[in-house]
Amino acid sequence: xxxxxxxxxxxxxxxxxxxxxxxxxxxxxxxxxxxxxxxxxxxxxxxxxxxxxxxxxxxxxxxxxxxxxxxxxxxxxxxxxxxxxxxxxxxxxxxxxxxxxxxxxxxxxxxxxxxxxxxxxxxxxxxxxxxxxxxxxxxxxxxxxxxxxxxxxxxxxxxxxxxxxxxxxxxxxxxxxxxxxxxxxxxxxxxxxxxxxxxxxxxxxxxxxxxxxxxxxxxxxxxxxxxxxxxxxxxxxxxxxxxxxxxxx
Amino acid sequence: xxxxxxxxxxxxxxxxxxxxxxxxxxxxxxxxxxxxxxxxxxxxxxxxxxxxxxxxxxxxxxxxxxxxxxxxxxxxxxxxxxxxxxxxxxxxxxxxxxxxxxxxxxxxxxxxxxxxxxxxxxxxxxxxxxxxxxxxxxxxxxxxxxxxxxxxxxxxxxxxxxxxxxxxxxxxxxxxxxxxxxxxxxxxxxxxxxxxxxxxxxxxxxxxxxxxxxxxxxxxxxxxxxxxxxxxxxxxxxxxxxxxxxxxx
Ligand SMILES: Nc1ncnc2c1ncn2[C@@H]1O[C@H](COP(=O)(O)OP(=O)(O)OP(=O)(O)O)[C@@H](O)[C@H]1O
Ligand SMILES: Nc1ncnc2c1ncn2[C@@H]1O[C@H](COP(=O)(O)OP(=O)(O)OP(=O)(O)O)[C@@H](O)[C@H]1O
Ligand SMILES: [Mg+2]
Ligand SMILES: [Mg+2]
Numbered sequence: 001x002x003x004x005x006x007x008x009x010x011x012x013x014x015x016x017x018x019x020x021x022x023x024x025x026x027x028x029x030x031x032x033x034x035x036x037x038x039x040x041x042x043x044x045x046x047x048x049x050x051x052x053x054x055x056x057x058x059x060x061x062x063x064x065x066x067x068x069x070x071x072x073x074x075x076x077x078x079x080x081x082x083x084x085x086x087x088x089x090x091x092x093x094x095x096x097x098x099x100x101x102x103x104x105x106x107x108x109x110x111x112x113x114x115x116x117x118x119x120x121x122x123x124x125x126x127x128x129x130x131x132x133x134x135x136x137x138x139x140x141x142x143x144x145x146x147x148x149x150x151x152x153x154x155x156x157x158x159x160x161x162x163x164x165x166x167x168x169x170x171x172x173x174x175x176x177x178x179x180x181x182x183x184x185x186x187x188x189x190x191x192x193x194x195x196x197x198x199x200x201x202x203x204x205x206x207x208x209x210x211x212x213x214x215x216x217x218x219x220x221x222x223x224x225x226x227x228x229x230x231x232x233x234x235x236x237x238x239x240x241x242x243x244x245x246x247x248x249x
Numbered sequence: 250x251x252x253x254x255x256x257x258x259x260x261x262x263x264x265x266x267x268x269x270x271x272x273x274x275x276x277x278x279x280x281x282x283x284x285x286x287x288x289x290x291x292x293x294x295x296x297x298x299x300x301x302x303x304x305x306x307x308x309x310x311x312x313x314x315x316x317x318x319x320x321x322x323x324x325x326x327x328x329x330x331x332x333x334x335x336x337x338x339x340x341x342x343x344x345x346x347x348x349x350x351x352x353x354x355x356x357x358x359x360x361x362x363x364x365x366x367x368x369x370x371x372x373x374x375x376x377x378x379x380x381x382x383x384x385x386x387x388x389x390x391x392x393x394x395x396x397x398x399x400x401x402x403x404x405x406x407x408x409x410x411x412x413x414x415x416x417x418x419x420x421x422x423x424x425x426x427x428x429x430x431x432x433x434x435x436x437x438x439x440x441x442x443x444x445x446x447x448x449x450x451x452x453x454x455x456x457x458x459x460x461x462x463x464x465x466x467x468x469x470x471x472x473x474x475x476x477x478x479x480x481x482x483x484x485x486x487x488x489x490x491x492x493x494x495x496x497x498x
Contacts, residue, residue, distance in 0.1 A: 010290075010291060011261065011262070011291065012260065012261015012262040012263070012371035013260070013261040013262015013263060013371075013392075014261070017396065041259075042260065042399070042400050043399075044396050044399065047399060048396070084403065087373060087374070090339065090340065091339065091340070091343050094340050094343075121371075122262075122370075122372075123371075123372060124336060125339075143262075145463040145464075145466075146463075146466045146467040147266065147291075147293050147296075147297070147466055150292075150293065150296060151291050154333065186460055186464050211433055211435060214395075215394075215435050217395045217396055218395040
């Protein structure tokens, strides 16, 4: 059975998508079979992996309009693409009994992958609840500034409710400090606030500010193919090693 | 009657909140009476203006639980704070007839302000539709990278539908390029793509990358009080001048 990890933070622009596809690419290079599940109506993860429109997508699968079928993007890397239609999911499915379990149910039959990484939209709505309910653990990327840190307690509060009521195995895999620049005092200060609050839940690996990570998505390539020597590639490979260490404990 | 402008982009982290409160502060310093209306459940605009919890907030007003009452934050600057409860708004109000008009209705009785600036969450849901329906115009902040630019056509498509069906006076006031660093090739490239697509809808003023803007929110001060000589203060004052120019045409 595949290990399922969600990248979640209702704060926007904190590198959920960048982290999800970079870790997926690193795992695929290590020989693991990885599925990226794009639950964000913006379709950023799908576009970054070079897939724009697909008939079989997270919306049509969750709505039961078609059976799950995944796209083989590159060696060992698969994608269940998003669709703009996901914007309607919360309203359409709010009265469906056990609506938080739809993703878990949809991913159940999947046999051919080792890990499933879920990219979420900047929200704590029904789709994100589906991700938390289907996941073994979640990763919370955060930028080293006050507005990013402000909402984290709300996320942990919601995740704890999901763990209590819907998914007893759910745990916080870690908080990931991203776009970090050690020369900026604000970044140092905020990092120590997060460290004091989350302790060893804060990943040792920090993702440094690195323009290659912002450039890679338009090439349709992972950071490892686009700029293999970059800080981005080094940091995300270190992070992936740290994630695999935690998963194997 | 107050001029109403919304800061909207479903892409996360593109400086909607920073732009909304910085322009509001600049307008207040020029002697205009300005209301910041925080429609984001994250409450970032409210927190940046030093207000955490308030009984009379955007949620309780929209739900008709209490009459509109605004907080006087500093000279000429007022706030209708957000609340975490806004997260439930879309589901709770989806079957209310004319639900997109609730904000317009709630702001109608306001007599004592000249301008209302609305901060939105990273979404195109019901609250954002309320903002578009209540507004004379909207501003779309964007970062100079591919993932930020990708969703802009969807935003314009939704705004056009609101203009056709719910609010004939709605127009795009401008696209704002933010966190711009002229030394980065990606930023120059993306800026020319946006310029080619939006023409003179792109504000002449560009907001440069400036750490003071990320530091200011924790001080509860505007950029003009926190770092008056900073690039952030200069750029947002120039932007405000450009906005006022457009409003007076
Ligand atoms: N380490 C980094 N250094 C510099 N830029 C980065 C880095 N990581 C990501 N970026 C850029 O920052 C922007 C925000 O990242 P991303 O879109 O992954 O965040 P997100 O949390 O998925 O956003 P949303 O909330 O909209 O889903 C992207 O344009 C990305 O290219
Ligand atoms: N010009 C700038 N230079 C550097 N940092 C900035 C600048 N403008 C804003 N920031 C920082 O970037 C982060 C994102 O900005 P902000 O929170 O205003 O975006 P947003 O679009 O409101 O995000 P959300 O989608 O979560 O509502 C904030 O932490 C802010 O402090
Ligand atoms: Mg994303
Ligand atoms: Mg915001």
